[in-house]
Amino acid sequence: MLYCAIKQQMEKGPIDAITGEARYSLSEDKLIRQQIDYKTLTLNCVNPENENAPEVPVKGLNCDTVTQVKEKLLDAVYKGVPYSQRPKAGDMDLEWRQGRMARIILQDEDVTTKIDNDWKRLNTLAHYQVTDGSSVALVPKQTSAYNISNSSTFTKSLSRYESMLRTASSPDSLRSRTPMITPDLESGTKLWHLVKNHDHLDQREGDRGSKMVSEIYLTRLLATKGTLQKFVDDLFETIFSTAHRGSALPLAIKYMFDFLDEQADQHQIHDSDVRHTWKSNCLPLRFWVNVIKNPQFVFDIHKSSITDACLSVVAQTFMDSCSTSEHKLGKDSPSNKLLYAKDIPNYKSWVERYYADIAKMPAISDQDMSAYLAEQSRLHLSQFNSMSALHEIYSYITKYKDEILTALEKDEQARRQRLRSKLEQVVDTMTLSS
Known part of the structure; x- marks a missing residue:
């Protein structure tokens, strides 16, 4: 839900196809600071699976590149279909339909692409003057425009398109639409979309005169944060709750946290911050942070650069919520720290409550834990390479063999189960086989 909310909110405003910067963002590094004028358009997309089916209305922006439009159309038409099982934008052409016969293929770069000195701007819906309510279609990709510029179909479509431009544009603007030279003959031409991405920091510094002051775009970050607040809260509350979750707390979490508490007691560690840090390091910071930042590891989705930045x-806020140290903020603090500064104390209380609630739960016996692990192994028998996992464990054992054998000899429970002798047998067997 959080991923979908971020993606939807980011796409409500302009996103630079080259730099990845966006009008709406949680990350200052990926925020478009220039003022970008844009309009929202509704495109009626022909269903690629059935042209006789009703057209699918899709929201887009007139400043979107052709590829961005194709991605939005694919998201709408193939809603609910896993990303890996649907067509890719690069394999499809965007066809603008004007009546039954007039069909124009729109591309990010073609003979109409605007070039200014050494800057070449990607084509957008505004460049093609696509209007609200236009009918479009996604069709299997044809031969490159560079190779079909002599074909009668393309020439007719292009001449019709250029005549349309002449009725709506000044002669001066038309002169800038000279055909671009082929890529292999280009020398030093740089692509841009919404913002010219200068190569050197000193150039970027010189460009700051046209950018909004920091207070203004910090306000914009806060506005985006406010829109997404409920989704962030719901995610954190679900993770740090033993009750408000879709399923029961896994036995392994209770078993692992009890083990950490036992180790603290055994080593006479009474500092609650140390226990808290151990638990944070082994679950929230090792597992959940990775899932939050990389949802594509779990779900069949595509993660754009702006979504990744948000x-x-x-994820950084989640990490700060698990920390026991106080974060002192000042005027030079990063914007992501300032964004959630007021929320982190509340999130920290959720983490503390979560650890305390787990500590109060009934202990898990070794037998119950063994039965749970056996059941999980059965359920996921064909999903994991157990030999690879065992090899990783064995590599760790060979590296720290002496230390592990000594620890097993000292541990009372390990002695009862004769784990040292069993491990020695495994090591001897592996040594002989190798």
Whole structure:
């Protein structure tokens, strides 16, 4: 839900196809600071699976590149279909239909692409003057425009398109639409979309005169954060709750946390911050942070650079919520720290409550834990390479063999189960086989 909310919110405003910067963002590094004028358009997309089916209305922006439009159309038409099982934008052409016969293929770069000195701007819906309510279709990709520029179909479509431009544009603007030279003959031409991405920091510094002051775009970050607040809260509350979750707390979490508490007692560690840090390091910071930042590891989705930047801010907030140290903020603090400064104390209380609630739960016996692990192994028998996992464990054992054998000899429970002799047998067997 958080991923979908971020993606939807980011796509409501302009996103630079080259730099990945966006009008709406949680990350200051990925925020478009220039003022971008844009309009929202509704495109009626022909269903690629059935042209006789009703057209699918899709929201887009007139400043979107052709590829961005194709991705939005694919998201709408193939809603609910796993990303890996649907067509890719690069394999499809965007066809603008004007009546029954007039069909124009729109591309990010073609003979109409605007070039200014050494800057070449990607084509957008505004460049093609696509209007609200236009009918479009996604069709299997044809031969490159560079190779079909002599074909009668393309020439007719292009001449019709250029005549349309002449009725709506000044002669001066038309002169800038000279055909671009082929890529292999280009020398030093740089692509841009919404913002010219200068190569050197000193150039970027010189460009700051046209950018909004920091207070203004910090306000914009806060506005985006406010829109996404409920989704962040719901995610954190679900993770740090033993009750408000879709399923029961896994036995392994209770078993592992009890083990950490036992180790603290055994080593006479009474500092609650140390116990808290151990638990945070082994579950929230090792597992959940990775899932929050990389949802594509779990779900069949595509993660864009702007979505990645926003999820990184959420992941950093999650990490700060698990910390026991106080974060002192000042005027030079990073914007992502300032964004959630007021929320982190509340999130920290959720983490503390979560650890305390787990500590109060009934202990898990070794027999119950063994039965649970056996059941999990059965359920996921064909999903994991157990030999690879065993090899990783064995590599660790060979590296620290002496220390592990000594520890097993000292541990009372390990002695009862004769784990040292069993491990020695495994090591001897592996040594002989190798």
